[in-house]
Amino acid sequence: MTGGEILLADDDREGRDELSRGLRRLGYEVVTAPAAPRSAELARTHSFQYAAVDVNERRGRGLALIAELRRVLLDVRIVAMVRHGIVETALDAMAQGAQFYLAKPVSAADLSNALVGGRRSPSPRALTLTLARVEWDHLQRILADCEGNVSETARRLGITRRTVQLKLKHGPPT
Numbered sequence: 001m002t003g004g005e006i007l008l009a010d011d012d013r014e015g016r017d018e019l020s021r022g023l024r025r026l027g028y029e030v031v032t033a034p035a036a037p038r039s040a041e042l043a044r045t046h047s048f049q050y051a052a053v054d055v056n057e058r059r060g061r062g063l064a065l066i067a068e069l070r071r072v073l074l075d076v077r078i079v080a081m082v083r084h085g086i087v088e089t090a091l092d093a094m095a096q097g098a099q100f101y102l103a104k105p106v107s108a109a110d111l112s113n114a115l116v117g118g119r120r121s122p123s124p125r126a127l128t129l130t131l132a133r134v135e136w137d138h139l140q141r142i143l144a145d146c147e148g149n150v151s152e153t154a155r156r157l158g159i160t161r162r163t164v165q166l167k168l169k170h171g172p173p174t
Contacts, residue, residue, distance in 0.1 A: 003027045005046065006115065009039040009065055010054035010081065015105065019052075022108025035061040040068045048076050050115045054104070055080045055093045063096050070097030079114045081106050088141070132173035139167055 006028045010016035013034075020030045031046065033039045035054055043051075043065075051069050055062035062080065069076055080093030080101040090101040100114045139157070143164075146152040150168075154161040 003029075004049040004115075005029045005031065006050040006052060007039060007042060007046070007048045007069075008032045008052050009035045009062070010052075011035050011056060011061075012054065016054075019106060019108055019111065023112065026108055026112050028112070035065055039065050040072075043069050043072045043076075048073055051076050051078045052106070052111055052115070053078060053080055053093075053098070055082050055089055055098075055101075063092055066093055066096040066098050077115055079111060081111075083140075088137075130173060136167070136172045139164070143168075 006023060008016055008020055008023065008030055010019070010032075011034050016032050020032050023030045028050075031042055031048070033042055035056065039053075042048075048069075051066075051073075053062045053065050053069070055066070066078055066080060069078055078098040078100075080090060080098040081104050082089045082093065082101055083104050093101055102110055102114055139153070142156050143150070143153045146156065150164050151161050154164045157164070
């Protein structure tokens with residue numbers, strides 16, 4: 001058992017609830033909320049040891065929350081949970097004060113390891129992004145910027161709509 005009080009800020013209620021149950025099994029006292037503004041209010045009234053923040057680059061609320069947590073809770077250990085555009089979004093989160101990031105979906109065990117600093121070092125292969133992964137992340141970021149509009153995404157990327165559809169159909173590289 002690890003223990004400690006953690007703020008789990010994620011707009012995805014289902015994912016947040018599942019992760020919360022896993023963290024409770026590991027001995028954490030978990031307070032959950034959407035990424036903002038409720039989480040910022042909680043930070044002002046609790047002395048969280050840990051925080052896990054969903055960083056959804058479309059809304060930007062997760063990055064603002066990380067900055068607020070760092071301002072209000074000086075000793076909090078923050079892990080950013082990122083979806084698409086992993087590298088750029090993760091770097092933004094780290095610049096705001098997160099100590100570590102994890103790509104979603106996140107398991108309770110991986111999050112706990114990152115929070116307490118006892119995680120194993122990733123293999124060199126895990127640290128190297130493939131060209132296919134960078135391409136996928138960029139496609140997802142542009143698609144999010146276009147609010148899911150495939151035609152606009154294709155126009156911005158300078159490729160055909162059909163190519164975008166095929167890339168989305170195949171999913172992320174493994």
